[in-house]
Amino acid sequence: MYEYxxxxxxxxxxxxxxxxxxNITIQIKxxxxxxxxxxxxxxxxxxxxxxxxxxxxxxxxxxxxxxRVKILSPNHAxxxxxxxxxxxxxxxxxxTVTENIILGVEPxxxxxxxxxxxxxxxxxxxxxxLSKRYGxxxxxxxxxxxxxxxxxxxxxxxxxxxxxxxxxIFDEPTALLTPQETDYLLDIIEELRRGGKTxxxxxxxxxxxxxxxxxxxxxxxxxxxxxxxVKETSTKTMANLMVGREVSLDIDKKPAQxxxxxxxxxxxRVKNQDKVEVVKGVSFKVHSGExxxxxxxxxxxxxxxxxxxxxxxxxxxxxxxxxxxDISKYSIRERTIEGISYIPEDRQSYGLILDFTLxxxxxxxxxxxxxxxxxxxxxxxxxxxxxxxxxxxxxIRSSLGVDTQVRQMSGGNQQKAIVAREIELDxxxxxxxxxxxxxxxxxxxxxxxxxxxxRDKGKAILLVSLELDEIMSIADTIAIIYNGEIQKVSPAEExxxxxxxxxxxxxxx
Amino acid sequence: xxxKSVGKRKENVLAKFFLKSIGNxxxxxxxxxxxxxxxxxxxxxxxxxxxxxxxxxxxxxxxQGVGILPKPSYAAYKSMLTDFLSxxxxxxxxxxxxxxxxxxxxxxxxNIGVSGQMLLAGFIASITVGYSSLSRIVAKPLVLAIGIIxxxxxxxxxxxxxxxxxxxxxxxxxMFNYIIQYVLSFFxxxxxxxxxxxxSKYIADTARLTLVNVEMFxxxxxxxxxxxxxxxxxxxxxxxxxxxxxxxxxxxVGANPKGxxxxxxxxxxxxxxxxxxxxxxxxxxxxxYYLGYFASIQPKVLPSVGFDAIAVALLGNTxxxxxxxxxxxxxxxxxxxxxxxxxxxxxxxxxSVITGMILLFTACTAYIQHKxxxxxxxxxxxxxxxxxx
Numbered sequence: 001m002y003e004y005x006x007x008x009x010x011x012x013x014x015x016x017x018x019x020x021x022x023n024i025t026i027q028i029k030x031x032x033x034x035x036x037x038x039x040x041x042x043x044x045x046x047x048x049x050x051x052x053x054x055x056x057x058x059x060x061x062x063x064x065x066x067x068r069v070k071i072l073s074p075n076h077a078x079x080x081x082x083x084x085x086x087x088x089x090x091x092x093x094x095x096t097v098t099e100n101i102i103l104g105v106e107p108x109x110x111x112x113x114x115x116x117x118x119x120x121x122x123x124x125x126x127x128x129x130l131s132k133r134y135g136x137x138x139x140x141x142x143x144x145x146x147x148x149x150x151x152x153x154x155x156x157x158x159x160x161x162x163x164x165x166x167x168x169i170f171d172e173p174t175a176l177l178t179p180q181e182t183d184y185l186l187d188i189i190e191e192l193r194r195g196g197k198t199x200x201x202x203x204x205x206x207x208x209x210x211x212x213x214x215x216x217x218x219x220x221x222x223x224x225x226x227x228x229x230v231k232e233t234s235t236k237t238m239a240n241l242m243v244g245r246e247v248s249l250d251i252d253k254k255p256a257q258x259x260x261x262x263x264x265x266x267x268x269r270v271k272n273q274d275k276v277e278v279v280k281g282v283s284f285k286v287h288s289g290e291x292x293x294x295x296x297x298x299x300x301x302x303x304x305x306x307x308x309x310x311x312x313x314x315x316x317x318x319x320x321x322x323x324x325x326d327i328s329k330y331s332i333r334e335r336t337i338e339g340i341s342y343i344p345e346d347r348q349s350y351g352l353i354l355d356f357t358l359x360x361x362x363x364x365x366x367x368x369x370x371x372x373x374x375x376x377x378x379x380x381x382x383x384x385x386x387x388x389x390x391x392x393x394x395x396i397r398s399s400l401g402v403d404t405q406v407r408q409m410s411g412g413n414q415q416k417a418i419v420a421r422e423i424e425l426d427x428x429x430x431x432x433x434x435x436x437x438x439x440x441x442x443x444x445x446x447x448x449x450x451x452x453x454x455r456d457k458g459k460a461i462l463l464v465s466l467e468l469d470e471i472m473s474i475a476d477t478i479a480i481i482y483n484g485e486i487q488k489v490s491p492a493e494e495x496x497x498x499x500x501x502x503x504x505x506x507x508x509x
Numbered sequence: 510x511x512x513k514s515v516g517k518r519k520e521n522v523l524a525k526f527f528l529k530s531i532g533n534x535x536x537x538x539x540x541x542x543x544x545x546x547x548x549x550x551x552x553x554x555x556x557x558x559x560x561x562x563x564x565x566x567x568x569x570x571x572x573q574g575v576g577i578l579p580k581p582s583y584a585a586y587k588s589m590l591t592d593f594l595s596x597x598x599x600x601x602x603x604x605x606x607x608x609x610x611x612x613x614x615x616x617x618x619x620n621i622g623v624s625g626q627m628l629l630a631g632f633i634a635s636i637t638v639g640y641s642s643l644s645r646i647v648a649k650p651l652v653l654a655i656g657i658i659x660x661x662x663x664x665x666x667x668x669x670x671x672x673x674x675x676x677x678x679x680x681x682x683x684m685f686n687y688i689i690q691y692v693l694s695f696f697x698x699x700x701x702x703x704x705x706x707x708x709s710k711y712i713a714d715t716a717r718l719t720l721v722n723v724e725m726f727x728x729x730x731x732x733x734x735x736x737x738x739x740x741x742x743x744x745x746x747x748x749x750x751x752x753x754x755x756x757x758x759x760x761x762v763g764a765n766p767k768g769x770x771x772x773x774x775x776x777x778x779x780x781x782x783x784x785x786x787x788x789x790x791x792x793x794x795x796x797x798y799y800l801g802y803f804a805s806i807q808p809k810v811l812p813s814v815g816f817d818a819i820a821v822a823l824l825g826n827t828x829x830x831x832x833x834x835x836x837x838x839x840x841x842x843x844x845x846x847x848x849x850x851x852x853x854x855x856x857x858x859x860x861s862v863i864t865g866m867i868l869l870f871t872a873c874t875a876y877i878q879h880k881x882x883x884x885x886x887x888x889x890x891x892x893x894x895x896x897x898x
Contacts, residue, residue, distance in 0.1 A: 312771060333773030342771075350771040355764040360757075364772045368754055377752050 002066025005030040005198050006051065006167060011060035013046055018399045020046040021057070022222040028167075033189065033199045035209040035230065037242055038219035039440040040412025041397055044202045045087075047219070048169050051200075052084045053077040064167075083160025084169040087411075089152050091144045098124045098140040101159045130161050134191050150181040157188065168192060169200045174208060175438040178298055178466060186212050204242070204440035206235040218242050243442040251445075253452045256476040259288035262323060262460035263309070263429050269317035270304045279304050280484040281318065286460040286477075288428065291451065293463040293475035293492075297504050301484035302464045303345050306433050309462070310342040311335045312350075322429060336365055341422035345433040345464075351418040352406050359387030359402035362421050394420035395446075412439050419447060423454060430454060433464040448474055468504075472497055482506040528885060537881075538826050541874055545824075546838060549866040556862060557855055567853040571860070574848025575841050586729035598719050598733040598802055600840035602627070605739055605794035606818035607836055608746060609660075609787045611827040613678075615750060616783030617763035622667060622682025624815025625689040626791035630659040631799030631806060632693045636701065639712030639800055648716040649734065656796030657789045664788015668781035678784070686811060694808035702808075709806040718801035735797035742790075743829040759783050791815070820868035839864055 006028040013021040020043045028034045038044045049055045051062065053071035062069055064080050071077050074084075091100050102123045109119040127140040136154045144152060153173060160168055170189070174182040189212055193199055203209055209216055210230060218225040218241045225241055239247050263286040270279035279301040286292040294302045307313040309320055311332040320328045327335050336342075344350040352361050363383045366372055371382050387402040396416045398404035406414060419435065432451060436444040452474060455461050465471050471478060472492070479489045480503035487503045488495075530540065554564035572578040576592025583589075606623050613620035620626075634655040638648050663685065670676040701709040714721065720732040750756040761769040762779045770776045798814060799806050821839055825831030846860030 310771075331773070331775070332770065333775075336773050344771060349765065349767045351768070353761055353765045353768040353772075356761070364761075364768075367757060373754050376754050378754055378757055380752070 004028055004063070005065055006200075007061075007063040008047070008051060009061045009063065011047065011050060011057045011062075013043075013050060013055060013057050016399055019222050021050070023060075024219070024222075024224045026217050026224070026227070028198060028200065030198050031193065031196060032214045033193055033201060033212050035201045035203060035213035035216040036219065037203060037206075037209060037216050037238060039204060039242060039442050040438075041221075041410040042219040042242075043222040044219055045171055045410075048084065048171060048200065048202055051077070052082060052169060078163055078165070081164060081166040082169065083163060083165030083167070085153060085156040085160065085171060085173055087171045087175060089156055091152060091155060093145040094143060096141050096143050097138055097147075097155050097158070098127045100144060100155060101127055101140075101162045105163060127158060127162065130158055134161065134188060134195065136188060149176050150178075150185070153177075153185070154188070157192075165197075167198045167200065169202070171202045172204070172438070173201070174203070174205060179468070182208065206238050206441065209238070210235050220244055239441050242440070247441055247445055251448055251452060251473060253474065254456065256291070256455065257289045258476075259458060260323075261285050262288050263462065264321040264324075265305075265309065265318070266321075267318040268305065268308060268315060268320065270301070270308050270313055271316045272304070277316070278484050279308065282481075282484075282486050283318075284479055284486065284489060286429070286462055288458045288460050289455055291455050291461040291463055291474055291476045292479065293465060293471040293477065294479050294481055294486075295465070295468065295471045295500055295504060296481035298466050300481050302481050303433060305481075306342070306344075306431050306462065306464050309335075309429075310340055310344075310431060312344075336425070336427070339427040339429055341425045341427040341430040343418055343422050343430075343432045343435050345437075347411075347415055347418055352414060354405070354407040356406060357402060358391070358396070358398055358404045358406055358409070358417060359384045361406050361417055362387045362390050362402075365421060365425060390417075390420045390424060396420060412443050415439060415447075416443065419450065423450060427459070429460045429462065431462045431464070434466060435463070436465075436467070436470060444470075468497055468500060471500070480504055528881065537878065538828070538831070541877060542824055542826070542831070542835070542871070544877075545870040545874070546867055548870055549863055552866050553859065553863045557859060560855065562853055562855050567849050567855045567859070570849040570852040571841065571845035573852070574845035577841070580848070586724075586727070588728055590726075591728055591730050594730050594732060596840055596844050597736045598731050599844050600836050601733050601735040601739050602794040602798035602802060602812070602814050603818060603821060603836040603840060604743065604833060605735075605790050605797060606814050607821040607825060607832045608739075608743060608829060609664075609790035609794060610818045610822040611825070611829070611832060612746070612759075612790060613783060613787040614822065614827050615763050616759040616780065616787075617766065618668075618671075618678050618780065618783055618787070620664070620667075620682060620784070620787045620791070621679055621816075621819065622663075622685050623787075623791045623794065623818055624811040624813075625682065625686035626660045626663050626788050627795030627798055627812050627815050628693060628806070629663055629689050630656040630792035630795030632696075633659045634716075634796050634800055635709065635712050635806060636696075639716045639804075640701075640710070641716070642713065643715065645715040648713070649718060652716050652718060652796050652800050653738070653793070656792035658792070660788040660790070660792020660795060661785045662788070664791060665781055665785040667788075668784030671784075672777035672780050690809060690811050693806075697806060697808040701806075703805065706805070708808070711804045712800055714804075716800055717804055718797050733797070733801060735793070735801050738793070739797070740833065742793075743833055747829040755779075755782065759786075794818075817864075817868075820871060824867065824871045839867070842867075 004027040009025050011021050011024045024047060036044045036047065046055065050057050051071065053073045053076050062071060069080060071080065098120060106118045107123055108116050110116050124140045131138045136158060138151060138154050138158060144155065173185055177185060186208055189199055201213060213230045215227060216230050216238065217227045218238065220242060228238065266283045268279055268282045269277060272278045282305060294305065296302050304313060308315050311330060315328060319326050322338055322340065325338065327338055330338065348354060353364065360383065363372055363386055367378060367383065372379060384402045390396065391401065394416050397413050398409050406417065422430065435447050439447065451461060463475060475492045477489065478492050478495055478500060480487045480500055482504060483506065550568065557564040557567055569578065573580045575596040576589040579589050606627065609623050610620055634652045637655060638651050643651065667678050667681050667685065670681050671678045697709045703710045718735045720734065722729045723732055750760065758774050758779050761772065761774055762776050766776050794814065798812055817839065821835045822832060825835035842860045842863050846857045849855055849860065850857040
């Protein structure tokens with residue numbers, strides 16, 4: 001008999017220029033929910049990738065069920081009943097749920113004892129059973145492309161269960177979910193534990209760890225800081241241990257000093273690709289020195305508003321005025337020059353060019369200007385110099401500095417790079433869409449502070465966020481959008497969280 | 510038991526040797542193609558051995574045929590130098606065509622219509638300048654200019670169709686290939702045919718981009734003007750992609766069109782420009798092929814160089830210098846094969862087999878890189894285990 005189902009002893013993993021895991025030892029009991037907490041780039045994902053066979057540790061041992069093992073590949077990990085739900089799902093979009101799940105382990109039957117075929121009906125049945133047992137509510141015959149992120153994640157969970165995984169690793173599972181979906185996922189995780197599974201939860205969100213986890217290992221800069229009993233520890237203590245200093249999200253901000261109108265949107269209409277109107281005649285004004293937040297449940301048109309103002313989407317009606325100039329016919333670059341900074345929702349496909357270096361990405365909106373570009377030729381020294389300055393100023397961490405390929409950087413640092421670039425544009429209007437999504441508490445604190453600093457400098461800030469507490473803590477004015485229409489615009493102090501929540505669901509008083 | 514461990518050790522040594530030679534990721538963009546070429550020759554050796562011939566002798570003949578190694582005897586006015594110059598002459602269109610493919614690839618586009626663009630440029634230059642009586646000082650630059658313009662316009666048109674109507678560039682360029690091939694063949698048959706050779710009539714030597722039978726040092730040489738231009742443009746292209754603003758924009762659109770759009774780059778315009786530039790190089794390939802290496806056009810045939818160029822561009826890692834190297838090697842095999850077959854009695858087609866294998870192995874580059882990484886991990890693990898024991 002063994003005491004721990006998973007033991008990772010003295011694990012060290014080095015990457016060029018960085019020690020991702022420095023002599024880490026963790027021991028996990030069967031049937032517990034074990035959280036691994038740490039900032040972006042603390043080494044959580046690396047540690048779990050080692051357990052899942054994607055990396056090999058430079059030093060250290062892995063013991064599974066009391067036996068020393070060497071995990072060579074994810075397939076090997078699966079044989080040891082280890083499963084993992086990655087941050088970015090690995091699903092084939094035009095396949096159905098079941099087809100995705102059985103991929104690689106197809107149940108083969110022989111027609112007339114001769115011709116092999118995949119017994120999809122049987123697989124469908126098994127998937128449906130599993131889905132029912134753990135309350136996942138997944139239809140095995142549905143195609144992935146028609147499913148929400150949250151449902152896709154449940155397919156990933158089913159995939160592990162179908163392969164009889166006993167040890168389930170979740171890599172930041174709630175990063176892309178709405179609050180309701182997060183709740184639901186945490187219920188599922190608890191259900192899985194009741195079903196006898198051992199769960200490892202990688203996260204930097206304290207509330208969810210507090211809610212479900214039994215024990216929690218805290219990593220910081222590749223080192224194991226402490227292993228805590230979650231029930232007996234306050235979230236505050238956990239946060240401080242994780243960041244290594246006192247942190248607080250209760251930002252004290254000075255009362256707003258509104259100036260002139262910077263952005264004026266009138267009767268804005270936007271149609272999506274299917275020619276359906278998703279923004280239906282929206283009007284609002286943002287002043288200098290104001291943080292104007294658009295609150296709403298995902299998919300109610302708020303991202304389209306931001307895209308339309310930045311010029312990424314064509315508008316079907318209305319006007320957009322920046323400092324009194326109608327910019328609705330301007331190109332994206334003309335708008336940038338006129339004075340718009342934009343932090344887009346999808347940082348990997350819009351905000352960055354992942355194959356380019358960090359320096360190139362930091363200069364992505366300036367590269368064509370003097371002194372970066374002279375007579376049609378780019379000056380690499382100037383671009384690198386500028387990159388170094390921003391890396392220093394915004395504490396962007398990467399292994400090779402300005403020459404790092406952005407693809408190799410952690411999500412949090414990628415976001416920092418975008419924020420750094422956009423703030424440095426020094427535009428009178430700054431649009432932030434989900435600026436803190438997927439970031440750890442230290443980084444969230446920093447970015448929120450930066451937003452307020454910019455406001456105090458007299459910038460007009462348009463904030464689109466799905467996180468209500470973010471909006472409540474930093475917005476000066478809140479507009480609530482539902483189904484493409486603004487339900488209510490009001491100074492932040494006149495609204496309670498509950499009221500905003502009601503407007504978000506379309507329950508108008 | 511002991512034997513087994515010795516066997517393992519040996520395997521280890523072999524693996525170590527491979528990792529030493531091609532394991533360093535910083536140099537893999539050079540070492541892997543070289544490794545692949547060796548691998549292809551190795552595989553070809555087996556075939557030649559199976560045919561009962563001496564592979565080393567055959568490869569030796571291959572190099573003799575292109576003027577890298579001396580032949581035992583030469584015809585009048587010929588020497589190693591003339592052979593080598595013919596090799597460069599042969600290689601020139603391939604360099605241009607491969608550069609054309611690589612430009613499109615950098616911009617995220619696949620120009621499979623290089624052949625059609627070559628043919629169009631070659632045809633227009635032939636009928637306008639090739640059959641005229643312009644003096645050489647006027648004719649040669651004019652041929653180049655027509656190649657550039659014709660290729661650029663056709664390339665640009667493909668880019669425009671993609672931008673305006675979202676027509677996939679692969680589909681439209683294949684269609685253009687057919688249209689050009691048959692329409693031009695109609696014109697050649699109707700107006701420009703040479704009844705003896707069944708090809709278009711020979712163009713005037715004044716318009717040719719290869720100086721033929723130049724007498725110097727008691728030799729008669731074919732000197733390719735296009736080759737010099739190809740080398741200069743390859744270097745210029747390297748600088749263009751490395752340093753210029755437009756090069757940066759093309760790479761950005763190629764790497765992530767959404768991100769490029771967000772950054773304020775005019776994606777449609779950049780795509781069209783990419784195809785124009787790619788077409789310009791195709792056009793240059795066309796004129797150096799039909800008005801340089803050859804002096805006439807064979808109707809109803811697309812130049813295979815335009816397709817080989819795709820593989821050469823990949824073998825050269827879409828890097829201009831790499832492309833020059835890759836074109837050089839492929840050209841040696843193509844060109845040297847005649848001499849090889851006459852001397853070693855190995856059929857000419859073996860050369861195509863070698864080329865084919867190089868290109869086939871090139872397609873496996875990613876797999877080889879993966880294997881290397883895999884073995885590296887395994888070896889380091891074994892080394893650690895040995896140390897522990």
